[in-house]
Amino acid sequence: xxxxxxxxxxxxxxxxxxxxxxxxxxxxxxxxxxxxxxxxxxxxxxxxxxxxxxxxxxxxxxxxxxxxxxxxxxxxxxxxxxxxxxxxxxxxxxxxxxxxxxxxxxxxxxxxxxxxxxxxxxxxxxxxxxxxxxxxxxxxxxxxxxxxxxxxxxxx
Numbered sequence: 001x002x003x004x005x006x007x008x009x010x011x012x013x014x015x016x017x018x019x020x021x022x023x024x025x026x027x028x029x030x031x032x033x034x035x036x037x038x039x040x041x042x043x044x045x046x047x048x049x050x051x052x053x054x055x056x057x058x059x060x061x062x063x064x065x066x067x068x069x070x071x072x073x074x075x076x077x078x079x080x081x082x083x084x085x086x087x088x089x090x091x092x093x094x095x096x097x098x099x100x101x102x103x104x105x106x107x108x109x110x111x112x113x114x115x116x117x118x119x120x121x122x123x124x125x126x127x128x129x130x131x132x133x134x135x136x137x138x139x140x141x142x143x144x145x146x147x148x149x150x151x152x153x154x155x156x
Contacts, residue, residue, distance in 0.1 A: 003096045006050035008041035012057040020079035027116040032143050036076045049096050051089045058084035061093035069136045072108040073101040102151050109149045
């Protein structure tokens, strides 16, 4: 497996974005989903990576550089296709995003996830993320969980 920067307008990336959309809309009302569009993933402040297994795109993740509530990177669009789950791909994508932030002098990673995603919450907790207050433009919502990680606490 390898991880590399990808563009959101690739057909395989579009397929994963669509699968992610379908999954999220099956869990939450549309108005509560904070999904980045293909167009927003093309912006200069976004770094999108893909995880490839035997040449096939298995998952994606992005980090959006933000400075609306201090300087931080917001993890966006983390998604691994069903047939690749359980292989540690999400952890490797997250590691690549954390390394990108550290390389760019950003020491805080934040994310918003939902209460109906216990696997995601568990992953983030094992990576050291802790629940925090809503940040940036977010408002508190009963379906949302906000998390933060001080990247200075990571080894390497």
